[in-house]
Amino acid sequence: MASDATLTFPGPCPSPERALLTLGDPYAAWFRETIGVPTAAQCQAWPSLHRGENLLVAAPTASGKTLAAFLPIIKKLTGMTKADGVAGAESSKPRTLGLTEPRPLGSSPLPRFLTGAALTALPGLRTASAPATRLACLYITPLKALSRDAAKNLRRHLQELRRFDPRLRTIRVGLRTGDSSAKARRLHLERPPHILLTTPESLAIMLSQSRWCDVFRNLRWVVVDEVHALIGNKRGADLALSLERLETLVAERHPSRALQRIGLSGTCVPLDIAARFLVGVGRRCTIAHQADRAPMELIVEHLPAERGDSARPAGFMARLIERLTPELARNRTTLIFTNIRSIAERLTWVLRRRFPSWTEQIAVHHSSLAVERRRRVERRLKKGKLRVVVTSTSLELGIDIGSVDSVVFVHPPGGVARTIQRLGRSGHKPGQPRRGLFLTAGIAELLEATVTAASGSAGQLEPLKVVDEPHDVLCQHLVGMAMTGWRSRSETLNIIRRAFPYRKLNEADFEHCLAYLSGKKSNGADWLPSRLQWRGNEFAIINQWTASLLRRNFGSIINEEPRAIRLLIPASDNNTEPRSLPVGTVEEAYADRLRPGDRFVLDGRCFQFRRHEDGALLVEEVAGSPIVPHWTTGGWHLAPELARRLFVFRCQAAEALRDGLQAFADFLRLEYGLEDAGIAELTRLFLMQETISEIPALDCLLIESIDNDARQEVYFHTPLSRAANDAMARVLAWRLYRERGLEGPAVVADLGFMLSLPTCQPLTPDAWRGLLAAERFADDLSEAVSESPSLRDRFARVAMTGLMVLRQPWGGRRKVGGRDWVQRRLFEQVRHHEPDFVLLRQAEREVHREVCDAPAALSFLEALPSMEVRFRSLSEVSPFAAAWTQPAQISAELAETPGNVLERLHHQLVG
Amino acid sequence: MRVFQEWILTPWRLAIHEPTRTAVVADMHLGYDLARRQAGEAVPNIDWDGYLAPLHAAVSTHDIESLVIAGDLFEKAFDPELWRHLRKRLSGMGFSIVAIVPGNHDRGLCEQKKLPIYPDGFMLAKWTILHGHGASQADKTVLGHWHPCVLRRGRKTPCYLVGPRRLVLPAYSHDAAGVNIWRHPEWRGMRCCAIVDGVVIDAGFVPGKSAGTHATNKKSRPWEGRLQRS
DSSP: OOOOOEEEOOSSOOOHHHHHHHHOTTHHHHHHHHTOSOOHHHHHHHHHHHTTOOEEEEOOTTSOHHHHHHHHHHHHHHTOOGGGTOGGGSOSSOOOOSTTSOOOTTOSOOOTTOBHHHHTTHHHHHHHTOOSSOOOEEEEOSOHHHHHHHHHHHHHHHHHHTTTOGGGGGOOEEEESTTOOHHHHHHHHHSOOSEEEEOHHHHHHHHTSHHHHHHHTTOOEEEETTHHHHHTSHHHHHHHHHHHHHHHHHHHHOTTOOOEEEEEEOSOBOHHHHHHHHHOTTOEEEEEEOOOOSOEEEEEEEOOOOTTOTTSOOSHHHHHHHHHHHHHHHOSOEEEEOSSHHHHHHHHHHHHHHOGGGGGGEEEEOTTBOHHHHHHHHHHHHTTOOSEEEESSTTSSSSOOOOOOEEEEESOOSOHHHHHHHHTTSSOSTTOOEEEEEEESSHHHHHHHHHHHHHHHTTOOOBOOOOOOOHHHHHHHHHHHHTTSOEEHHHHHHHHHTSGGGTTOOHHHHHHHHHHHTTBOTTSOBOSOOSEEEETTEEEESBHHHHHHHHTTOOSOOOOOEEEEEEEEOOOSSSOOOEEEEEEEEEHHHHHHOOTTOEEEETTEEEEEEEEETTEEEEEEOOSOOBOOOOOOOOOOOOHHHHHHHHHHHHHHHHHHHTOHHHHHHIIIIIHOOOHHHHHHHHHHHHHHHHHSOOOOTTEEEEEEEEOSSEEEEEEEOSOOHHHHHHHHHHHHHHHHHHHOOOOOEEEETTEEEEEEEOOSOOOHHHHHHHTOSTTHHHHHHHHHTTOHHHHHHHHHHHHHTTSSOSSOTTSOOGGGOTTHIIIIIHHHHHHHOTTOHHHHHHHHHIIIIISOHHHHHHHHHHGGGSEEEEEEESSOOHHIIIIITTSOEETTSOOOHHHHHHHHHHHHHO | OEETTTEEEOTTSOEEETTTTEEEEOOOOBTHHHHHHHTTOOOOOOOHHHHHHHHHHHHHHSOOOEEEEOSOOBSSBOOHHHHHHHHHHHHHHTOEEEEEOOOTTOBTOTTOTTSOBOTTOEEETTEEEOOSSSOOOOSSEEEOSSOEEEEETTEEEEEEEEETTEEEOOOSOTTOOOEEGGGOGGGTTOEEEEEETTEEEEEEEOOOOOOOSHHHHHHHOHHHHHHHHO
16 A cells, blocks of 8 residues: 655744745736735745645635635636647637537537446547646535635635736636536536536536546646535545545646645644645645644523522523623624534524514524525624624534624534634634633533633634444445446555545455445345446446436435425415425424424424325414424534543642632632632532542542332443544443343433433442453444444435435435435345445444544543442432533433333323 | 234234234335345345245235235336245235235236236225325225334334324335334324234324424424434
8 A cells, every 4th residue: 555645844934925926927017916825824825825835724714715726726727838738729709609609529418318328438539538627626615605705715816816827818717516507517527627627526426427527637727615524424435535536537637746735724733644645645745734822711600590589580491681781782793503403493582572673683504494594694794783693503614604792602612623713703813802602501611611712712623533434425426436437446445545534445345346236245245226236347327217216316415304394474465376495494202293383483483284296394483482303413522632621620720629719719710710600619519529429530430329118229430522422332232231231321411421320239349340341342342333323314314325225316206215214224124134334334334433432442442441439329419420520311212121111101091 | 922812913014813813014115125236326135035025924924825915016117027036925824915915116017917906095994005106985994105103313203104094014124114103193192013923013192183383393293302312
């Protein structure tokens, strides 16, 4: 395998003048006149790009990253010769594209049902259909909205630059996303733009079409925007594979040329991971890094329930509104992050009622609102027409949203990188201070926000993790590659292994993917319809029908199946038909429970459900008090690093407390900037924990047990995130059941978990040690999750990404199976037929690594022999357990007996 | 579980009319896997043994001679090959198919002259076996079509609905997802007999009246909170 990427950090940052010199006039002149002085990121980027190096630009928001990448590209575009098919070469005479224009040779539509054998003829066809102009630069962004925004900005800059360099008149910018019309797509192919902006999903679709592959063979630059947002998920793996496929296409036509890859990233660590991800295996990359020095103001305020003060509002929402009132009044625009959609909706509804005169200036923004509604909010926000925007997370990443004065975090976001990202939405101009206010509900949130704010100010971001060779995404790309001609096994494996997430892909896994796509079991027996046909050692798509169907189903973003909500617009007087407008979506499970007449809130407005029509729910806007819809969410749990930091913070605070109350208060005030109200709450919490139990130390595992009437609750205090505790709880519950016949539900939370067991002889610390052994941990976890809904749900997602089942099947969905057919039926069938099935193993891996953080749990358990296990029998729940573990919802999927099920079901029905 | 004295509700998603020694199944949706394959999905073929195991279990434990199919025998349309195979397997088990009531999925079934087709329903003693997708004036009916289910932790559990002079069968096919009985006002007041872990349990009456506003939501849907929590 080729060696890993070589990374270079440029020397001292060149002066602005030197950097502008590398651009040369007229671009330098334009820059001086319209923008002014280049930023540090631009100064580092331009010389490097001028030399043709791969480059990662890591810089905070508003440090001119887009221009850092684009100006050298535009300059080189205009300097290209006619043979390159770009810019000055192209006649400035406007071309007319229409039906009368002679179609280029070979661009006639291919027969609809091309057999695989006929595909061999495609290369000949492709070379004949060389485009009139050549696509030189691809710009890839993670969001459609971002692509649109970037295209707009780029066109604006080009417009201005044309005054300085008339050759730029011929440079065209295109936008290709899932929203692009069929006509726009066709025009892009017939006359490719010089710069094309797109998303990873649209790129994968284009790469599966021979004509687009031909267009891509002339590429010179690929710019990946917001690299850090793609690295940790399957979309990143998808993109990494697409980039390698692009590289191969370019090398086929221009053997001596390599794509110049440019990555733009916000603040992230470690930079080398981002760079390696960008350039793939065996290539060099330069990193231009501009540290985030913009002043940051992070304030933590606790909104505790007032004890015995009836004059103060009791509920968190009421206290929140009371606190927000002065905050909203002092800012021109405030952006409020709530983490989840239902809180965003509820808060918007309450704010609109509290400030009726601002109703039009208060908006909500989340992913379950119709695109039109979201775009409207973004437009109005950018124009400064909104006073308050409440969002779940959807405005965290994305378009420039103009001047936001302050960001409010209702509940902390669970990670430092997320906090910085959200904070970057305020003061979206270089040098402007970013102001963030955390408003916390419970004591656990107060501590979390305190540590998050301190870590944020110190720039301690969570390290990026690259998603590890997802095989479902690989299957998609194998199919995509097979759509453009015959592929050899070995060459395909080589291409895939050059993508950073797949650098360690072993041949057996690769073969398993090919076997699945060929409809074979691992023993070679047939069991599924084949997607591929074989000719010796080469494969191609089985037929064109399959190609066009599967292409429609590309992508790794899996949404819960939503039901559209449409607002009924009654017919007006002049005989117009009644119509309906899209408002947003709710989940099918929620829609199932709605009955005509029910009221709910969406888009911050109260709607009354009227009837179903064409799969949508028709509603009318009414006055009254609505209920808030429920959307399934992964929750917002602590990042593992933050969980550990929080645990350490508790240990340090406990040490300070041993030196006295004053030392404790000083520690909180001076080191963490806490105010008196928060200090008082924390003092009470820590003193009570010390009195009732003890404050868990770093080198010990504290186990607390409380005996109730018939059951005992056992609390474990760990320095781990929820996912790692989930892994531990599942394994422990499984071992208790297997070895001692004890079963009961578990509560899993950050910093601890609880098992509820039938009362039995108390287990000694040594017995617990035995149950928490690191040996056979992975195997026991596999057994524990083998029947779990988590595994079934993951399998359903993986099966969709791996194109086993389709989002958009031919002729529409089979309704009889319902939305959980894959979890319920296909999962069982696959386990029965092929327990070692590649997509099933992928789902298991995801449960081990994502749903549960098995590696973190295992390293904790491996360290356990050198730690002290402290066991305490308590008469009441300790304050730490009450603050962290108790509020977590019961993870009911762990061990439930048929008797429990029967009893609970009966109660559900008869009350 | 026995209802109306003469019917046995089995955990195999079929009811047995004891006096006539006849089993009634509804919604077999034969060819579901095929339909998904034709739609471009890579799913395994039907596993006949698994598919017929409930019928096999019923015939091994109860005295049954005949079988009535209450509609939606096929997922898409009459398929001669699937039918031949099904008939062969069923006769091997000792069933004789006395009636097939066509369902809304069974395109082309009515044209099969050699089969015992009863488009207007089949009389079994004093009961009319219907599919249930159309209106009927019959007095005592056994229906399929609705795939009744109760929601349990977001997942559906099949159930029988037993009302005055009416019996609604769950779908025989495991592929059929089921319809949440809360959504349909016409099931209110009927007794729900759910199949949980191989046992048919009497889970009480389908409760409630329609809710109009937030103020009455909770009151009229007492189970809502419990379902949310479960």
